[in-house]
Amino acid sequence: MSSLHTISKSPRFNLLESCLSAVSEGDSIIFIEDGVYHCNESELLAKLLSTSKCYGLKEDLSARGLEVKVDVLQIISYRKFVELCASHEKIISWF
Amino acid sequence: MSNSHTFTFISRTAPYGSNRPQLCLDAALAAAVFEQKVNYIFMDDGVYQLVKHQDADAINSKTLGNALETLDLYGIQNVYVCTTAMKQRKLAADDLVIAAQSIGDEELKSLLENSNTVFNL
């Protein structure tokens, strides 16, 4: 049973670290709200992307001027966010 | 209501600084009342909720350490602490108010994989 993990706080809250101890193979991670600042940590993301699918919410990225800076992970809309929730068996929110 | 649902509650925050530990506990007790299968996991700063000798009277709060005994009263027996969180905070089983099974990442993942709904507070 795959899970979609949402991360909605800035990297300084260490949510990704906690989340990673709970991420199984086949799980995906979406960064929303201040969580999108993870997209600014390219080394961390590169490591993450080797094992899990990662997404960033477009609206939150562009609000923060980050959309133009992101090249490693997939930028998605609310529509795709809903679709991901439907295609994973459960959603685990880290906030 | 059906009995086939498994709920996992992850309590990740320290007591008193916020109401999150209480929300997590209240929701878990509600699931138990409805006779659902419940796992309760203390992770990160959440393990501080289990420390002995708490007394929160002076900060106008109910003592959470005592409230955690209700888990057992409501029949919630699958209570876990994350080994890493305990180690990082120099806590041992003897320091805790209730008995909890120590689990590593692999056991955590497996509990989550086998849950239908996860509340993560």
Place this chain on the structure above:
Amino acid sequence: MKFSIVVYAAPYSSEAASTAYNFTKTLLDEGHEVYRLFFFSDGVHNASSLAITPQDETNLQKFWDALIQNHELDSVVCVTSAVKRGIINQQEAERHELAATSLLASSEIAGLGQLIDAAINSDRVVNFG
């Protein structure tokens, strides 16, 4: 697919309530169903009927109210969280002899059993806090 949405955050003090609103609106637009909205903890403030915002700012409570009414959604505020924060309906006002009510008519006050019921009867539960 049937979704239930749990909101822990008050409007304006963080982004989470707004994210929850956008998410709920999108899933309805996409043809999914909302089994229940559950406002928990500070999230109960999303169902306040007494909030006023400056004209050039979003009034999230009004947005929720319209969404709930337009789609006839089942919207519940947690009783323990609500009464503590002064989110009161007629029944609670009478019971506690209070002078005013503050809950939007589109939401109901109920216990945590409604959250558990929502999780059991929905295909997906999404938490925003």
